[in-house]
Amino acid sequence: MEGAPAVPDDPLPPAPDLARSGARTWAVLRSAAAAVGSGTRLVVTAFLDLLFPSPCLVCDRYTGEPPGEGGGGIVCGGCLAGFRRITEPWCLACGEPFAGEKGVSHICGACERRPPPFHRARSLFAYEGPVLAAVHRFKYRRLTALAEPLGRLMADALPTLLETDPTTVLVPVPLHRRRLRQRTFNQALLLARAISHRLKLPVEYRALARTRWTRPQVGLSLPERRSNVQGAFTVPPHRRQRVEGRHVLLIDDLSTSGSTGSACAAALVAGGARQVDCFTLARPRR
Numbered sequence: 001m002e003g004a005p006a007v008p009d010d011p012l013p014p015a016p017d018l019a020r021s022g023a024r025t026w027a028v029l030r031s032a033a034a035a036v037g038s039g040t041r042l043v044v045t046a047f048l049d050l051l052f053p054s055p056c057l058v059c060d061r062y063t064g065e066p067p068g069e070g071g072g073g074i075v076c077g078g079c080l081a082g083f084r085r086i087t088e089p090w091c092l093a094c095g096e097p098f099a100g101e102k103g104v105s106h107i108c109g110a111c112e113r114r115p116p117p118f119h120r121a122r123s124l125f126a127y128e129g130p131v132l133a134a135v136h137r138f139k140y141r142r143l144t145a146l147a148e149p150l151g152r153l154m155a156d157a158l159p160t161l162l163e164t165d166p167t168t169v170l171v172p173v174p175l176h177r178r179r180l181r182q183r184t185f186n187q188a189l190l191l192a193r194a195i196s197h198r199l200k201l202p203v204e205y206r207a208l209a210r211t212r213w214t215r216p217q218v219g220l221s222l223p224e225r226r227s228n229v230q231g232a233f234t235v236p237p238h239r240r241q242r243v244e245g246r247h248v249l250l251i252d253d254l255s256t257s258g259s260t261g262s263a264c265a266a267a268l269v270a271g272g273a274r275q276v277d278c279f280t281l282a283r284p285r286r
């Protein structure tokens with residue numbers, strides 16, 4: 001499947017206009033002018049748009065919320081309220097939540113049978129609702145402004161999910177250079193930078209290299225996903241000192257089967273990392 005394009009899992013409504021200030025203002029003025037005489041409601045709406053010209057990048061609604069904490073004026077309070085945290089009980093190793101709300105966290109059967117190369121993997125949110133919309137728009141609609149509020153949410157939750165120490169370094173899951181050309185940015189790197197900005201942890205974005213093109217994991221079975229990414233990552237010999245003896249926090253936007261995290265962690269451990277933990281923004285509910 002060489003050359004298979006990266007495609008979204010499902011269609012989304014079109015993204016808001018990236019250059020939304022100037023052009024948007026004139027569009028609003030024009031629609032306001034057209035509405036004169038046909039109803040004051042439209043005029044009032046247009047006036048509000050002028051006062052608060054930044055729609056939520058996830059739902060397109062103009063909320064008029066001031067910039068600040070949480071969504072930072074980029075994601076509205078309504079969308080943030082719909083971001084569902086993954087809660088315990090979960091597997092202490094792979095972080096997969098167990099069905100039902102009762103019980104205590106423990107190692108799942110799959111991790112018992114086949115211990116993962118990482119120490120722990122944790123995801124912040126369930127990949128659904130506004131989180132799914134946010135990730136799609138961030139990655140596939142290239143709304144990179146979303147990296148900052150999403151990374152900040154990850155940074156703020158990190159101390160409750162995973163431990164860090166003075167040797168901790170953030171390593172984003174690398175993209176193959178062909179995928180990077182298609183997308184023009186690495187979403188994992190942007191998230192890692194936002195986390196780094198907040199928590200003052202260093203980012204080593206060249207510590208891990210993707211040495212081989214892999215087809216998108218979407219639609220593959222678990223064994224197919226494993227073999228698809230197995231051996232696709234390496235720590236280049238001249239970068240070993242970046243991770244040797246260190247605690248690596250592997251950063252990505254999504255964790256679906258854990259296969260990518262496992263392949264990266266195996267490469268990092270082989271490259272001398274003392275311990276690898278995986279931290280992703282979201283994972284789908286099974």
Ligand SMILES: [Zn+2]
Pocket residue numbers: 056057058059060061075076077078079080
């Ligand atoms: Zn919203």
Ligand SMILES: [Zn+2]
Pocket residue numbers: 091092093094095096107108109110111112
């Ligand atoms: Zn597990």
